[in-house]
Amino acid sequence: MTINRLTDWVLTHPWLAAGITAGALLAVAGVLWAIVRTVRAVTLPPAPVVVAAVGALVCTAYTADTSWRFAEHSLGMRDLTERLIMFSAAEIALLSCALMARANKAATATETEAGSPGVPGALVWVITGVQIIPAYSESGFVGGTVRAIIGPIMAGLLWHLAMGLEIRVVRPDALSTGLPAMLGRELRERLLSRLGLATRNRTAEQITRDRWTARAVDLAARLAHRDGGWAWRTARLEYQLSRAVGRAQVGAHPEQRRALLQLLSARLHSAALAHLDLPSPWELRAPDAPSGPVRPAPVVAYERLREMPQLDAITAVADAHPDLPPEQLRKLLLDHGVVVSPAQVDMGRRLSASAQPPALAGASAAAQTLFAVHARCDGQDSAAALDDDPDAAGADADADIPDAAADLALLPDARRVDNAHQAQHGRPAGLRALQSGLRIGQTRAQRMRALLDDQLDTVKGS
Numbered sequence: 001m002t003i004n005r006l007t008d009w010v011l012t013h014p015w016l017a018a019g020i021t022a023g024a025l026l027a028v029a030g031v032l033w034a035i036v037r038t039v040r041a042v043t044l045p046p047a048p049v050v051v052a053a054v055g056a057l058v059c060t061a062y063t064a065d066t067s068w069r070f071a072e073h074s075l076g077m078r079d080l081t082e083r084l085i086m087f088s089a090a091e092i093a094l095l096s097c098a099l100m101a102r103a104n105k106a107a108t109a110t111e112t113e114a115g116s117p118g119v120p121g122a123l124v125w126v127i128t129g130v131q132i133i134p135a136y137s138e139s140g141f142v143g144g145t146v147r148a149i150i151g152p153i154m155a156g157l158l159w160h161l162a163m164g165l166e167i168r169v170v171r172p173d174a175l176s177t178g179l180p181a182m183l184g185r186e187l188r189e190r191l192l193s194r195l196g197l198a199t200r201n202r203t204a205e206q207i208t209r210d211r212w213t214a215r216a217v218d219l220a221a222r223l224a225h226r227d228g229g230w231a232w233r234t235a236r237l238e239y240q241l242s243r244a245v246g247r248a249q250v251g252a253h254p255e256q257r258r259a260l261l262q263l264l265s266a267r268l269h270s271a272a273l274a275h276l277d278l279p280s281p282w283e284l285r286a287p288d289a290p291s292g293p294v295r296p297a298p299v300v301a302y303e304r305l306r307e308m309p310q311l312d313a314i315t316a317v318a319d320a321h322p323d324l325p326p327e328q329l330r331k332l333l334l335d336h337g338v339v340v341s342p343a344q345v346d347m348g349r350r351l352s353a354s355a356q357p358p359a360l361a362g363a364s365a366a367a368q369t370l371f372a373v374h375a376r377c378d379g380q381d382s383a384a385a386l387d388d389d390p391d392a393a394g395a396d397a398d399a400d401i402p403d404a405a406a407d408l409a410l411l412p413d414a415r416r417v418d419n420a421h422q423a424q425h426g427r428p429a430g431l432r433a434l435q436s437g438l439r440i441g442q443t444r445a446q447r448m449r450a451l452l453d454d455q456l457d458t459v460k461g462s
Contacts, residue, residue, distance in 0.1 A: 052158050052161050052162035053158075053159075053162045055154075055158045056098070056154075056158035056159045059151055059155035059158060060094060060155045061091075062147075062150055062151045063131055063135075063151035063152050064088050064091045066131070066134045066138055066151055067087045067088060067090060067131070067134055068088075069134075070087075070134035070137060070138055071083050071086060071087040074134070074137055090127055090131055093123075093127055094124060094128070094152075094155065094159070097120040097123040097124045097127065098120075098124055098159035098162070100120035101120035101121035101123075104116065104117055104118040105117045105121070124156055128155065131152035132148045132153070135148040135152070196210070196211055196214075208247070209248050209249055209253065212247035212248040213244075213248040213250070213259060213260050213263070214263070215247075215248075216241060216244035216245050216248050216250075216260060217260065217263045217264050218267075219237055219241040219244055220241055220264055221268060222237060223237045223238065223241060224268055245260075248260065305333075305336045308338075309411070309415070310340050310344055310348075311344065311347065311351065311408070311411065311455060312412065313336075313338045313340075314329070314340060314344060314347075314348025314349070315348045315351050315405075317332060317333055318348055318349045326345050326346060326349060327342075329345055330342060330345045341458075343458050347455070347458055351407075351408050351451070407444070407448060407451060410440075411448070411451055411452075414434060414437075414438060415455075417429055417433065417434060418434075418452055420437075421433050421437075429449075431445045431446060431449060434448055434449060
């Protein structure tokens, strides 16, 4: 159908022609809309990955030229069809391995690791090494070096970067687990350690001070172990030590001086390591056996009483020796390293379980543990007698029944709550603070407040 006949038909059938034209325009618009949606839905790789892939393709084509010439001159492929089919086998294999390695790396990547290219990644480097041979065979040493670097070597490197670059963009903190990356990290860390730069975030001045501090320690150790010899060598060591100490600036920096002394002390007494009496790790011990030597009971009691608050120590000793007069009780405490006044001894005796009526003398489990050690060091078996009452250990700590021994056992916790409240608010803890801090009732909080006030008055009076 010619243009004139088509024009005549359109003029003859205008409505039909307009409908066909509108339908065609709608079809074209629908196709264009579908293409745009498809393109937008496709997740394209980042621009650096695309550029690296294009560069790798160009270098692969550069390698293909070398393979075309090598197939004719060295492999005897004279037939054009045979050469077209066979010459690019290595390039196609390189491209296939690169794509498979990229897919494997993306599949094995995690939030902390960049994934591994696996066997395809290793084959990329194998094919790259094999393709260097045709480059030198075709162009000699100079031209072959150019062909090898721009062709297979650059192709392998760009494919390697294209494989890992996309993972780096998506997960910047991920570490590569490939063999070259692991070797590179290990060599970098060893080189930094060798240069004395293993400790990061230091200024150049601090690095210099640390280096000269280590030098001063070495010179001081050599000078200390020097026995006789040439006087000029001793003088030279002393001059070098003085210079190293000055460069380390230990006189102006207390931390540097402390580090110098600690390092030198360890260096001078290093021979003592060979004479340490250490237990053998191969000796079999029972699961419940103590790891160290068993200490005597008096020593344990002495240490426990020294660690206890003064009123707690007085009450513990008073309960262990209920018939002891106050002066002898104070002397016994002084013998155990607990310095107390007579007023404190009187208060502790009044708070002890032995001074309470029989109905109030049942000590709780918390108080019993404080008395057992001292009773055992005096050869008495009072600890077993205190532990015979299982109902006392299970008594409710929050009950408001007066119990002097239980109040005394709670006194250190009350003192800590009171000190914390006073440090924060500038005044002693009230009843509500003691109730919430110790989880006790109001009546018991009043008793604890009274004990704290009596203790404070006694300390001020002494």
